[in-house]
Amino acid sequence: MATLRAFSEPSRSQARVRMDAVDALRGAAMVWMTVFHFCFDLSHFGYWPQDFRTDPFWTLQRTAIVSMFLFCAGLGQSLAWRQGLGWRRFGRRWAQIAACALLVSAGSYLMFPRSFIHFGVLHGMAVMLVIARCSAGWRGWLWLAGALAMAAPWCAAWPLAGPAAEWAPWFNGYALNWLGLVSRKPFTEDYVPLLPWLGVMWWGVAAGQAMLDHRPQWLLLALPQSLKPLAVLGRWSLSYYMLHQPVLIGMLLVAGAVRAM
Numbered sequence: 001m002a003t004l005r006a007f008s009e010p011s012r013s014q015a016r017v018r019m020d021a022v023d024a025l026r027g028a029a030m031v032w033m034t035v036f037h038f039c040f041d042l043s044h045f046g047y048w049p050q051d052f053r054t055d056p057f058w059t060l061q062r063t064a065i066v067s068m069f070l071f072c073a074g075l076g077q078s079l080a081w082r083q084g085l086g087w088r089r090f091g092r093r094w095a096q097i098a099a100c101a102l103l104v105s106a107g108s109y110l111m112f113p114r115s116f117i118h119f120g121v122l123h124g125m126a127v128m129l130v131i132a133r134c135s136a137g138w139r140g141w142l143w144l145a146g147a148l149a150m151a152a153p154w155c156a157a158w159p160l161a162g163p164a165a166e167w168a169p170w171f172n173g174y175a176l177n178w179l180g181l182v183s184r185k186p187f188t189e190d191y192v193p194l195l196p197w198l199g200v201m202w203w204g205v206a207a208g209q210a211m212l213d214h215r216p217q218w219l220l221l222a223l224p225q226s227l228k229p230l231a232v233l234g235r236w237s238l239s240y241y242m243l244h245q246p247v248l249i250g251m252l253l254v255a256g257a258v259r260a261m
Helices: 002-008 012-044 056-083 087-111 121-138 141-161 165-172 194-214 216-220 225-235 237-260
Strands: none
Touching: 012 056, 012 216, 012 225, 012 237, 056 121, 056 194, 087 121, 087 237, 121 141, 121 194, 141 165, 141 194, 194 216, 225 237
């Protein structure tokens, strides 16, 4: 009971310890993402051509990385909801994510005008976080909601390709393809629609609530010294996300210029 009270009324130091495991998991996803994006950049600049759009070796990695991010975001929302953190603090963080999403769209348009990112991971997170915040009180029902959200795109694919095919252009267009109920994926550098990915975040919220109720000690585990840098990286995930690609691309451009001399 004392451990549960620590989550209900945490001190500042307790909150920091409590989040270390979640932050380290998010930090591990950041490292994996960096390696993935570096390989993508090598391919884009012609140093190591790869098929990132259809090769399962790359597409499955992308799915795993995005899943880790969204699951961790769900865990974080369960902790914030249990603490009773207000909408003002949530709104500040949400505004940062939404602003960064717009910057990603603008930057990707400059680099990939035909396939710019109009609804990528940050755009999706901005929408999903609001829904997760409002639905956190569903508790155990979040497992079912998450499963239905994950199944929805596959359930919609059949009617959109058959009896409801006349609706497909509407759902495939920019106005509605952010829902994820499409008959074909849009041509874009990053696409993280509401469905099925909201299901992953909902499962993160549900898992966080289950741990808080039954295994709170799992979230209080002290990290070994070797993993603490991952927790630090996880706490600065948004800043790192926004900076890592410009740095990687800049390095490759410099390397290309040196080779051309």
